[in-house]
Amino acid sequence: MNFLSYTVKRFMQLIPVLFGISLGIFSLIHLVPGDPADTILGQRADAARSAQVHHALGIDRPLPEQYLSFLNHLLHGSLGNSFFTQQSVASLIQGRLAVTFFLLIGGVLFSILISLPLAIFAASKEGAVRDQVVRVIPIIGLGMPQVWTGLQLILLFGLKFKWFPVSGFGDTFWQHFRSAILPCMAIAISLSPILIRSLRSSILQIMESDFVLTANAKGLKKSRILALHIVRNAVIASVTVLGVNIAYLVGATVVIERVFALPGTGSLMINAIGSRDFPVVQGVTLFFAIAVVLVNFLTDVVHAALDPRVVIK
Amino acid sequence: MKKPFKLLTAAISVSLAATAFIAVPAHADNASPSGDLVLERNQDFATFNPDLAQNDSIFIQQQIFEPLFMINQDGKNVSPWLAKSASVASDKVTWTIKLRTDVKFSDGTPMTSADVKFSLDTAVKGNGWGFLDTAIKSVTATAPDTVVIVTNTPWAPLLSDLACFSNAILPNNYGGQTADAFFKNPIGTGPFKFDSWVPGSYIKFVANKNYWQPGKPYLNSVTWKYVPDDNTRALDLQSGQSDINEFPPATSVAQLKTTPGIVVTPFPAAQSEYLAMNEKVPALADVHVRRALSYALDRKSIIKVVLAGLGVPSNSILAPNVGYYDPKTPGIQFDLKKAAAELAMSKFSKGLKLEYLSSSGSVEDRAMSSIFQADLKKIGVTLTIKAQEPKVKRQTQKAMNYQITSTAWTMDISDPDELMTFALSPKEGGTFDFYTNYNNPSVVAAVKAGQSTVDPVARQKAYSYAQTTTANEAMMMYVYNAPYIYSWSKKITGFQVTPTLQYHMENVKKSN
Numbered sequence: 001m002n003f004l005s006y007t008v009k010r011f012m013q014l015i016p017v018l019f020g021i022s023l024g025i026f027s028l029i030h031l032v033p034g035d036p037a038d039t040i041l042g043q044r045a046d047a048a049r050s051a052q053v054h055h056a057l058g059i060d061r062p063l064p065e066q067y068l069s070f071l072n073h074l075l076h077g078s079l080g081n082s083f084f085t086q087q088s089v090a091s092l093i094q095g096r097l098a099v100t101f102f103l104l105i106g107g108v109l110f111s112i113l114i115s116l117p118l119a120i121f122a123a124s125k126e127g128a129v130r131d132q133v134v135r136v137i138p139i140i141g142l143g144m145p146q147v148w149t150g151l152q153l154i155l156l157f158g159l160k161f162k163w164f165p166v167s168g169f170g171d172t173f174w175q176h177f178r179s180a181i182l183p184c185m186a187i188a189i190s191l192s193p194i195l196i197r198s199l200r201s202s203i204l205q206i207m208e209s210d211f212v213l214t215a216n217a218k219g220l221k222k223s224r225i226l227a228l229h230i231v232r233n234a235v236i237a238s239v240t241v242l243g244v245n246i247a248y249l250v251g252a253t254v255v256i257e258r259v260f261a262l263p264g265t266g267s268l269m270i271n272a273i274g275s276r277d278f279p280v281v282q283g284v285t286l287f288f289a290i291a292v293v294l295v296n297f298l299t300d301v302v303h304a305a306l307d308p309r310v311v312i313k
Numbered sequence: 314m315k316k317p318f319k320l321l322t323a324a325i326s327v328s329l330a331a332t333a334f335i336a337v338p339a340h341a342d343n344a345s346p347s348g349d350l351v352l353e354r355n356q357d358f359a360t361f362n363p364d365l366a367q368n369d370s371i372f373i374q375q376q377i378f379e380p381l382f383m384i385n386q387d388g389k390n391v392s393p394w395l396a397k398s399a400s401v402a403s404d405k406v407t408w409t410i411k412l413r414t415d416v417k418f419s420d421g422t423p424m425t426s427a428d429v430k431f432s433l434d435t436a437v438k439g440n441g442w443g444f445l446d447t448a449i450k451s452v453t454a455t456a457p458d459t460v461v462i463v464t465n466t467p468w469a470p471l472l473s474d475l476a477c478f479s480n481a482i483l484p485n486n487y488g489g490q491t492a493d494a495f496f497k498n499p500i501g502t503g504p505f506k507f508d509s510w511v512p513g514s515y516i517k518f519v520a521n522k523n524y525w526q527p528g529k530p531y532l533n534s535v536t537w538k539y540v541p542d543d544n545t546r547a548l549d550l551q552s553g554q555s556d557i558n559e560f561p562p563a564t565s566v567a568q569l570k571t572t573p574g575i576v577v578t579p580f581p582a583a584q585s586e587y588l589a590m591n592e593k594v595p596a597l598a599d600v601h602v603r604r605a606l607s608y609a610l611d612r613k614s615i616i617k618v619v620l621a622g623l624g625v626p627s628n629s630i631l632a633p634n635v636g637y638y639d640p641k642t643p644g645i646q647f648d649l650k651k652a653a654a655e656l657a658m659s660k661f662s663k664g665l666k667l668e669y670l671s672s673s674g675s676v677e678d679r680a681m682s683s684i685f686q687a688d689l690k691k692i693g694v695t696l697t698i699k700a701q702e703p704k705v706k707r708q709t710q711k712a713m714n715y716q717i718t719s720t721a722w723t724m725d726i727s728d729p730d731e732l733m734t735f736a737l738s739p740k741e742g743g744t745f746d747f748y749t750n751y752n753n754p755s756v757v758a759a760v761k762a763g764q765s766t767v768d769p770v771a772r773q774k775a776y777s778y779a780q781t782t783t784a785n786e787a788m789m790m791y792v793y794n795a796p797y798i799y800s801w802s803k804k805i806t807g808f809q810v811t812p813t814l815q816y817h818m819e820n821v822k823k824s825n
Contacts, residue, residue, distance in 0.1 A: 034704030042367045046743025084359055151544055159552050166549045167540055261540035263513030
């Protein structure tokens with residue numbers, strides 16, 4: 001019951017957050033100068049033809065009226081249509097979600113595959129050479145820009161060994177899978193440093209806790225203590241770290257999509273911002289904002305489920 | 314009155330005779346196209362609607378849709394394409410266009426005058442590019458192979474206007490579909506037909522077996538792939554994942570040339586880079602200040618840094634590959650002594666402070682403004698540099714809240730009329746002469762004479778006058794003319810680009 005009321009309370013908090021996000025997104029994109037008519041008409045745009053385009057797009061109306069219309073569409077489940085391609089924003093996002101999901105899920109999986117063994121390896125002997133070496137890795141990892149990391153992976157595995165395609169996403173599932181390996185590795189290399197640090201310190205902290213001492217005293221096997229007690233508890237903290245970093249991860253996909261020419265939501269948003277395609281910018285930002293808020297919500301709920309001491313104060 | 318008409322008829326006849334090589338006698342089915350070509354570019358395709366097309370879509374659309382006339386390889390004139398001939402009556406406003414009778418759309422339907430009438434009537438009404446057709450009063454299909462176009466006034470650039478991609482020939486009434494449905498799965502007379510499109514990734518065309526030029530296209534398919542990162546495009550070409558890289562950075566050309574299996578070619582381009590000066594700023598309304606600034610612009614150094622030497626200093630508002638370009642135009646070139654002398658003749662001889670509005674993230678703008686800033690300091694002009702995001706910069710320029718800013722132009726048609734009207738006729742161009750507020754009635758009159766004078770000699774005189782006067786008055790600083798750069802695999806032959814960016818992929822072959 002306690003857990004249920006926590007979940008409901010936490011969910012109720014989302015409503016004002018989402019409303020605030022919608023207002024924030026709308027205000028920001030309209031505060032930024034720049035005219036969509038320039039994209040449609042190009043350099044040949046003059047005042048008279050620009051005004052015609054403004055009217056046709058409905059952006060000559062007062063901002064509050066435009067916001068209400070945006071909200072109205074939202075309540076009816078529509079994110080509007082792109083100014084330039086006339087396609088619905090929802091369909092544009094839908095067409096590109098697969099790429100972003102491949103990157104997010106693959107990036108997180110690769111990060112865990114890299115981080116967990118290294119963190120356990122480092123924490124198994126605090127202060128030893130192995131620990132020092134693993135602790136240096138995050139510093140190097142954080143210092144490598146994703147663009148550079150991506151290009152190095154392409155040079156090595158795409159151009160030299162020809163194991164993976166240099167760019168693109170392919171048409172079949174198998175091609176998608178092959179195309180996503182290098183980008184996911186690039187994301188993992190930039191995300192792992194944060195995970196390694198958090199996992200290592202959590203493991204060290206848990207290794208000194210009473211229940212681990214008790215387990216040791218009971219004569220449980222070290223590997224069993226590690227797997228069942230230490231890692232399980234350390235992962236709780238890392239779930240929170242991953243949740244907090246989901247926004248960073250989404251940001252990383254934008255850069256990686258560009259380097260690997262992947263048709264994901266990141267490139268959709270970058271192009272929409274550049275051309276001032278307001279409905280697309282609003283739609284994609286809102287989608288990601290909701291995704292981040294929901295992931296954080298789920299993180300808290302999972303955290304509460306794993307750790308009964310968590311309550312809202 | 315008769316002489317100009319004869320001259321125009323002669324000019325058209327010469328133009329048509331020069332292109333007799335495309336007069337294909339009869340249609341023949343394409344034998345067996347082979348090879349799948351991948352062209353990579355840094356812009357994502359947006360639309361098949363010619364009226365809404367910008368550079369992201371224009372070159373791609375041209376593989377599906379074709380116009381009545383085609384811009385020649387030198388970029389200065391046009392030749393019949395889907396049309397067979399053109400003649401103008403003695404009233405100088407009635408044009409009779411004869412059509413080829415062997416042209417079919419990719420679904421096998423023959424192209425007739427009804428298709429041409431529908432396409433031109435639609436283009437004239439277009440919000441995007443309709444302004445190019447304001448001279449057209451009516452289009453009448455008088456016979457299945459004949460169209461009569463009447464213009465409001467004598468209009469010399471008509472055939473050039475008809476050669477623009479925006480006047481491409483589509484099936485009458487969109488083949489019975491709505492415009493939206495048609496542009497999702499378009500049909501044209503071009504060498505390729507639409508196959509598939511994954512927005513944000515690629516668009517693919519396959520050979521049109523009904524193409525009117527026998528034996529063409531040679532390729533089985535062309536895929537236009539969107540790869541925004543310059544480095545990735547270069548690596549894709551190197552790995553064999555692509556065949557042509559559109560617009561690699563000029564600074565990468567030296568390295569590309571040493572890459573085995575890769576060809577790099579700069580094609581002459583009808584494009585110009587300018588620095589606009591806002592004459593609402595008192596100092597910039599002074600012709601001596603404008604001339605001084607223009608003398609202080611070290612074009613050769615800029616070309617060296619920005620284009621790795623691949624460009625020429627510009628001397629005219631027109632690029633060398635545009636019809637009626639006058640090579641004798643006295644465009645100001647770098648000379649600091651003359652710059653100081655001009656400044657001394659102005660009301661600002663004791664020095665002045667100016668601001669350069671640059672585009673944030675543009676390496677070219679940063680280099681250009683820094684070189685300019687250093688040279689201006691030597692003649693007592695302090696230049697501050699302010700950077701804005703490209704769309705914001707554009708808005709600032711349109712609101713005329715800038716002092717000096719970079720701007721550019723790429724020709725859409727072979728005739729200088731479009732640019733001359735936009736840049737030099739404040740009223741008709743609708744942009745206060747590139748947002749400079751420059752206004753010289755004698756230049757405006759010359760631009761109008763160039764539109765309506767049918768005699769090519771008189772047109773040259775009018776356009777030479779406009780070029781000379783604007784150069785002398787430093788209406789803008791003419792910076793450089795850069796080429797279009799492409800790199801491609803040695804497996805590719807026949808790839809040519811016109812100064813107005815027609816790709817003619819029907820002539821391209823790919824070997825194994």
